[in-house]
Amino acid sequence: MRPTIAFISYPRLTKYFLELNPKIPENVNLEIMDLVLEEALEKALLLEQQGAADVFIASGGNAKLLSGQLASQLVEIKITGFDLLQALKSVARFSRRAAIVTCMQRFSAIEEIKQVLALDVVEISYEHPEEVDIILEKLGRKGIVDIVGGSLVVERAEEKGMRGHLIYSEEGITYALETAAQLAISERTHAEHTQAMQAIFDFAHSGILVVNQDNIITMLNDNASKITQIPKDQALGHPFSTFSPKTKLSTVLTTGKPAVDQVERIGIRDVLVNWAPLIVKNKIIGAVGTFQSIGAVQASEKKIRINLHLKGLLAKNKLDDILGESQALQRAKDQAQLYAASQSNVLILGASGTGKELFAQGIHNASPRNNGPFVAVNCAALPENLLESELFGYEEGAFTGARKGGKTGLFELAHGGSIFLDEIGELPLALQARLLRVLEEKEVMRLGGESIIPVDIRVIAATNRDLRQLVQEGNFREDLFYRLNVLVLKLPTLQEGKEDIPILLSHFLNEMGFGPEPAFLETLLCNPQFKDYNWPGNIRELRNFAERLTTLYSLAKNVDELVSLSLVEGAPQxxxxxxxxxxxxxxxxxxxxxxxxxxxxxxxxxxxxxxxxxx
Incomplete structure (x- = not known):
């Protein structure tokens, strides 16, 4: 919406303005009103109260009256020596005698102008409009009929048959209009900015509190009062330390350095607060604090985790969820627990079906990043070009078929958390180079993009391949291998932890609603074919066996036959x-x-x- 200039004018000045037809700036509205003194003041005050005018223009007596009454900016149409000279030159065409009649104004240059133009000029100033008619009558009796003045004086003079010469020039009016337009735009911009800041202050979800350099509370919003349970009238004008004796605010006011994520007690509430100094011309003039109740922060974190879960970016399993009591498995779990506390990359080695992703999720959930996202990707499941766009994302128009608006890559989605790169040995060499840069620089660039995006991620990679051999064969970068080969976790096969089979099998059968009797399970575990089987598919194959067993249970006459059917059905030959x-x-x-x-x-x-x- 364009700002509005209210031009409080007189009919004679309005006529002159319209004759001049000055160019009105396109980015403002101009409203012209012909009013005099008290009527002008009453109308101007009403416009100001309604917010219908941003800046006022006036001249002569109107300007003198409005200047002491309005809070808004007022631009007066000034009378310069040049304006006076132009008006008296107009007089010189008709007479050698004239009078200048103005409202409370005298001109220092009048004597020089009189001498230059050889005119006999009388200068008269009035305070009230009622004086104008009396002044003009006296001048008429003296034979002076050329009157120079503002629009009110000129109108009255012409009504009495005198010649009126308007003292305002085109330049003066244009200058006043341009000045008013600049002020109106500035005022409107400032008002909109102030209103926006006030809206932010009033409706911000956080509490906001401002203190001066003496630690005195000067402002606080409704949420600040609500969160702290301190009424505004009890807070304003009082030292903040009264309500929070152990605050970091005094340090901020002394050092000029912010203090973020501080847990402080304000009043009767524990809050999470950020303090920032207010510095003007290198001088600390106060500080502003934004804060939330600890309960609200915890609720937000819970909501974020729910959203991550809905998006599939949440690690569901913990290390304690990994079943088994074998020494080899316990060693792997203990090692994983230690790795979780580190920020270094983890490389999980293990045959297919040994639970590499379970361990990756467990490490993430036991780490300081457990509130961040967990993103899993199988490097062998996608073609190279598709894998690249999934990992790094792309900008709109990066390639044919690119999604409008582009797409966020998996590295970006994992920011603040962990990314699990399964089957890392299958990653194409071209992508290995890009992954190495991510690990070294902690930044990515989208396909078709030009800007660098910083990412804070921890990489957990896994493979069932011998990466050293792949390096020797030229199929895996040596520098990437050493970047990944920091914390190595080797998972045992099911053959190496056979004592875990009863626990796992019982769990799978119960999970499938089979719930076998102890005698049945004991007979099953003693079956020679079952005991001698080496489980090349490891835990995944054992689970598949349990699923086949529950499906084929009704076909078998006894446990031996059931085992034979279940193993032969899916066993590799x-x-x-x-x-x-x-x-x-x-x-x-x-x-x-x-x-x-x-x-x-x-x-x-x-x-x-x-x-x-x-x-």
Missing amino acids: PNNDHERILTVLEEVGGNKTKAAERLGISRTTLWRRLKEIDM
Whole structure:
């Protein structure tokens, strides 16, 4: 909305203004009102009260009266020596005698102008408009008929048959209009800024409190009073230390340095407060504090965690949730607990199905980052170009099909938390270079972007591959390997922790609602085929076995038959499987990607099977 200039004028001045037709600035509204003195004052005060005018323009007596009554800015149309000279030159065309009649104004340059123009000029000043008619009548009796003055004087003179010469010039009026426009825009901008700041102050969710350099409370919003339970009238004008003896505020006022995330007691409430100094021209003039109750902060954190959970960015499992009592597993859990306290990268090594992501989630939840996001990504599950856009994000228009507005990458989403890079050994070399930069510089750049985005993340990587061997083969960067190989956690296979099988199997069966009798479970565990099985798929395969067992239970006559059915159904047949892989590899000329596609398995699984064959 454009600011408004109220021009309090006289009819004669308005006529002259319209004849001049000055250019009115496009970014303001101009309202012209022909009013005199008391009427002008009454109207101006009403406009000011209604907020209908930002700046006023007036001249002569109107200007003198309004200047002492309005709080708003007033621009007076000034009369300069040049204006006076122009008016008297107009007189000189008709007569050698004239009178200058103005409201409480004298001109120091009048004598010089009189001499230059060779005029006989009388200068008269009045205080009240009632004096104008008397002055003009006296001048008429003296034979002076050329009258120079403001619009009121000129109007009255012309009514009496005299010649009126308006003292205002086009330059003076234009200058007043331009000045008023600049002031109006400035006033409106200042008013809008003040209103915005007041709205922020009044409606901010946090409590806001301001003190001067002497620690005296000068301002506080309603929420500050509500949170602290201290009424405004009891707080304003009193030292803040009265309500919070152990506050950090005195240090802020002394050093000029802010104090953030301070837990302080204000009144009867514990709050989380941030103090910032107010510094003007290198001098500390006070400080402002923003604070929330501890309960509100805890509620917000809970809400954030709920939102992260809804977005799938929450680690669900803790280290205590990992079942098993074997020495090998307990050692891994103890090691993971120690790693959690560190900020260094973690590399989890373990065969497929040993619970690498469970341990990654557990480490995250036991770390100081547990309130931040946990982002998991399988590096072998996506093609290289798609994996890059998922990890680093992209800007709008970065490539054909890019989402409007771009997309936030997984590294950005993990800011303040942890990112779990599963199957890190399958990461393409080009992306390995970009990952190395993230680890070294703690910053990312989106695809198609030009700006650097800082990220605060902890990387937890996992693999079932031998990364040292991949480095020797040229399939994994040596510098990235050493960046990741800081805290190494090796997970035991189920074969190495066979004593955990009864606990895990019982848990899986109960989880599936099977709830076996102790005698059944004991018979099952004593079955020779079950006891001798080496569980190449580890815990994941044991869970699959439990699921098949509950499904096939009604078909078997006894436990031995049930075990045979459940193991044979899903058990790998190494020799046949290996022979099939070798045959397909030969058919596709050794191309592992094509071989994996033809076999209906992932490249990761193919690599693992080839490792078993020692290829």
